[in-house]
Amino acid sequence: MDFNFTEDQTMLRDSIARYLQDRYDFDTRRKVVASESGWRPEVWKAFAEELGILGAPFSEEHGGFGGGAIENMIVMEEVGKALVIEPYLSTVVIGGGFAKHSGFAGASDLIGGIIGGETIIAFAYAEPQGRYNLADLKTTAKKDGAGYTLTGHKAVVWGAPWATHYIVTARTGGSQKETSGVGVFLVEASASGITRRDYPTVDGSRASEIQFDNTPGILIADDAYGLVEQVTDEAIAALCAEAVGVQRKLHEGTLDYTKQRKQFGAPIASFQVLQHRMVDMFMNLEQSVSMTYMATLKLGEDAEERGKAVSSAKVHIGRANKFLGQNAIQLHGGMGMTDELAIGHYFKRATMIEGLFGSVDHHLKRYETLSFGKAA
Amino acid sequence: MNLDFAPEDVAFRDEVRTFIAENYPAELRGKQDEGEEMSKEDFLSWHKILAKKGWVAPSWPKALGGTGWTPTQKYIWSEEQARADTIPILPFGINMVSPVIYTFGTDEQKKKFLPATYNGEIWWCQGYSEPGAGSDLAGLSTRAERITGDDGKEYYLVNGQKTWTTLAQHADWGFFLVRTDPTAKKQEGISFLLIDMKTPGITVRPLITIDGAHEVNEVFLENVKVPVENRIFDENKGWTAAKFLLAHERSGIAGVARSKRGIERLRGIASTQPGDDGEPLLSDPMFKRKVAELEIDLTALEYTELRTLAGEAQGKGPGVESSLLKIKGTEIGQRLTDLVLEAAGHYGAPYFRGFPKEGGNALPIGPDFAARAAPTYFNMRKTSIFGGSNEIQRNIIAKMVLGL
Structure with missing residues (x-):
């Protein structure tokens, strides 16, 4: 058993942490979030060229550094600490994941584009009617000569306004909620038949509703529900790592504030009722770290073990995000309610992570099904 | 019974x-x-x-x-x-300052302020909290010194800063707690002043909250001249009026009726929103269980409030039970918004402030209720903080009810 990071992994963490500390302060982020484009392409360029982190989880034969899920975890925790909005999760973890595991004809090119920073991916999987069910798809894919054409409405596609490509789930067969007949497609953002409606998200990112109407797409994998689950599990593990970064900031920020804030002639951190609350926050955080390691290390197991590990991590992280977020605000008092302080922005991101790729209830049910069987 | x-x-x-x-x-x-x-x-x-x-x-x-x-x-x-x-x-005029005025004010003050407040001609704001005085309200430091004006009349010269001042951007008048005797024990040097918000030296600065709303403000007072006749009750006895007002502020904070209506709305939402299996969310046993628990907790609060009401009818004043009503009422209100956000699923993420939801015939962005779900959830976090935080309310119960 070994929970230590290698020297390379520690270097990776240090270099991204240093970059974000210098270039991604809270005030700068606020301005960027409010700007028209809502992100900084130059940060992405720096991720690719200056830091080289976009190649961290790819093998050397693909031009990467030979890392994997642990490297994603390291990067995502730093993403969480700085509330980075640039789409590492959808591009590197999800886009990269589909390319690696499917090995489709365009995989090498896609990975090359990701590592180089030219290819930015948004994952169009959710649909208005489907809630968190990955198989509930009305979007259809029809064979059209050598390729396919896609038609349907995709909901809340995070990062879509910045993407060069979408990875889209669509039915090549089967009925609306069946796990068979789920295909995964690569669609260029500039392709024909796309109507997009962009909007900000409550936590400072951007997303879109996308309507595809006979839009040409390249098949990444057919009958690929298992692959969709696998890559989504990898995304959830990475999202848990982001949550750990967010939780660290919620906890540290609250400790700092309560030590400084004086009422009744004493720092409010000296009141036992608040001390116990902060201890509970700390325990939630520590167990979030444990669950994130556990889930990340089990991503290579068979589908059932992997699913149980990831869902149990997401259940804990969902609850911990709520507890840490709500109490960080509570212990900051009125200051926690203001947009001027970073703490409220961490709370908002923590709240969004709760629902991303499935709520606590969703993952509890998935865990129950995997652990006790469908009949239970 | x-x-x-x-x-x-x-x-x-x-x-x-x-x-x-x-x-x-x-x-x-x-x-x-x-x-x-x-x-x-x-x-x-x-x-x-x-x-x-x-x-x-x-x-x-x-x-x-x-x-x-x-x-x-x-x-x-x-x-x-x-x-x-x-x-x-809005409670500031009708339920907060008016009872102070008719209980402690002079006949002239009553005549000047009560009918106009009643008719909605005066919009009031509350100048209590300060950057350094929140839970420890009596630690406030906004200073009021007696001076004689050029006109020979007596004034208070007020300097300081108030914060979390709700809807002060609309206010005609404010009721302020100020320190008139800095040498006395902290509760004993405070006075209660009514201040015309148009007086020179007052600046109202918006504070934007995490839901993006402009509801609260900072109020800066710089050499603000307030006629002495605008003081309510005796000089240095303002804390008595403030405590009286805080009791009024807390009654009604249980919000039972609003939460009932909120649960009805939640049930409506959850009976149309799809769950993971495509059936209505309300038929999902896990979600239904949470709504049921919330309803049961609200019933417990409702009957506690009714017992308080019945006690009032028999002449017992609203007492420390109001702390219980405040804690439980705000917790329930917050859980309600949490469940609405949960019901919104993916559509809890889009943010519409300053961004038109109506886009002609463009793609719809989720169900209507979802647009306000996250901002409302964020906004409601304030309720366990303001009006005496829920931690302070528990201290009050420990001290006043349990005698600890």
């Missing part, structure tokens, strides 16, 4: 229900349904209708414009307003 309303109470309920149905402005209803931000005029339109009817200040003494309703009737009134989802009557 008896849980039924008397026949005359049932008749009263019908009267109130009919009045609201026939008189509530349709335009206001439309704006509420669209989730639009309310203007000063919006807040005042319903206020003025109720003032005309004589129902805007049920708790005031009858001679001053109160309704003389029994506690049960007042309870029915608040239930019916919530049921019809009417815009709330």
